[in-house]
Each structure stands twice: as C-alpha cells, then as structure tokens.
Amino acid sequence: MSTFPHTRKSKLGYDTEQVDEFLQSARRAYDGDTPDAPALTAADIRHTAFGMEKGGYSTTHVDAALERLEDAFSAREREVARAAKGEAALFDEARTTAQVILNRLDRPIGNRFDRASIFTYGYNRSDVDRFAARLTRYFQDGKPMSVEEVRTVTFRPQRGGYKEIQVDLLLDGVTDVMLAVR
Template identity: 60%
Template structure:
C-alpha cells in the first residue's frame, strides 16, 4: 500500500492497484529480487484513470524521482562497464544526433502527419526545439523536468508525435547521462 493521496471524492485519478503493482515491481527490481525494469520504462509508465484514484500529479512526481534513481544506477553500471571515456563519448554522439535534427530549418525538423490527422503544433515544437538548441550549444538553463513535462497543442498536419516524443526521450537520456 502506498501513501499517495487520492483525488477529491468523485474525481478520477490513477488506478491505485496499478500504481501499487508497478511500484512493488520497481522495488523488487531495485532490490535485485526481479529484473526487467529500466529508467525508460518508468518514464513511459501509464495507468488507467479510476474514480477516487491516486492524485496524478503526486504519482508523476514520485515516478520522476524513481526514474532519476534508476537512471543514476544505469549510468553507474554503464560507466563501470564501458569506462568513463566511452560512456561520455556515447552521450556526446547522441547529443550530436539531437542537435543535427534540431538544426534543421523551422517547420522541417520532423515529419508531418497528413492534413486530416492531428500532430503536434509545429510552432510550439519549433519554439521548444530552439530552447533545446540553446541548451546543447550554449549551456542555457533548461531542466530535465522541462523536457519531461512539455506539452504541445494538437494541430492538423502537425509534426509526427512519435518522432517528437522519441527525440524528447533522447534529450532526457542525455541530460540524465551527464548529471
């Protein structure tokens, strides 16, 4: 049983049984009693909404902290296995791939969905992409939380959500790798 607060009576929140099961599994993996859960899995965890469930914001914040712990452990293991130089070399390579993608001309950074389909707002994604370029090239302030929580309005004919989300996951990986 977790200590998460429930949403206001009659409102919908995360399914407590699913959250508790996920966290029990995470605890077992962390303690070495189970395998198969990585930081990326925590980042992508999703739960059904249920009347009187757990407060989503509180659960999400806990999952972000848990992802950080798992990412730190994975980073330490990879550094031990690969060596410091190789580890940072791979992080730099991934960062360069990201910068190459983001350096494309505005309105052409990602594939577009069909005119009748909803994608991410091109203008909003390009604006956030500019912030990421400044982060990678100038070291401007942007946190991993900003990347994890960014949202974009839907737009017909917008950018492919899958491509944008994959890039944001890669940015998060790089940020966690160099912490």
C-alpha cells in the same frame, strides 16, 4: 493507508491498483534480491502509463514519484555502465546522441519532423519549434534547462502537426543525454 493522495471521487486519477502493483514491481527490480525480480530500466519507467479511475491517485504526485524513481534507476544504470565502459566512453555516447539531436533540430523551422496527416492531430509545429530553439541553446550555448522541463513540456494539438512519436523519441533522447551527464 494510501501511497499517494487521492483525487476527489468525481475526478479522474491514476488507477490505484495499477500504480501500487507497478511500485511493488519497481521495488523488487531495484533491490534485485529475489530471483523473480523483474528487469526494469529508467526508460521503462519513463514510458509507464496507468489507467484512469474516479477517485484515483493524484496524477501530479504519482508523476513526481515516477520521475524520482527514473532518476534512481538512471543513476544506477550510469554507475554500472561507468564501471563497464569507463567515464570517457559514457560521455562519448552522450556527445554522439546530443549531436544526432542537434542535427534534427538544425532542420528548417516547420520541417523538423514528419507531419501527421491533415485528417489527424499531431503536435503544434510552432510550439515544438519554439521548444526546439530552447533545446538548441541548451546544447550549443549551455543555457540552463532542467530534465523536469523536458519531461513535462506539452504541445497543443494541431491537424497536420508534427508526428508525436518522432517528437517524443527526440525528447526521450534529450532526457537520456541530460541524465547521462549529471
């Protein structure tokens, strides 16, 4: 029996063997009841990638499962940190990270991140700036936004657009803050 639904044989999906191996490893890490249990964090799960194969697992279903897994690891990490540092210290860290994010987002539109070379693609600056405005309203005005929206946002490619790594790191920081204050 399959862990997830498969795509049609002619369509690409995630490599089933890689997904199954990762989930077994994640289970051992979460249970932590064996000496060979791997160290795994919520951030590790967020950055997990799988190869593609025809007839593989449905990317939508696997991605949703990874998000739930990340939430579970994040909740446990918060509890461990809360016990070690205390609630106030955790919120201070989240507040500090949120301020760093806001400082970046406060930069002029079109110049919030470094640009990719004119010969390479980056994220569309207008798309990123539009989402940055939403993030600013979330942090400053308390406008509702879900972790899911941050995790699934996509930006069109653009020659000379914003460098993807910088935007992705900021989005990781936003996700960390949102998970920390749940």
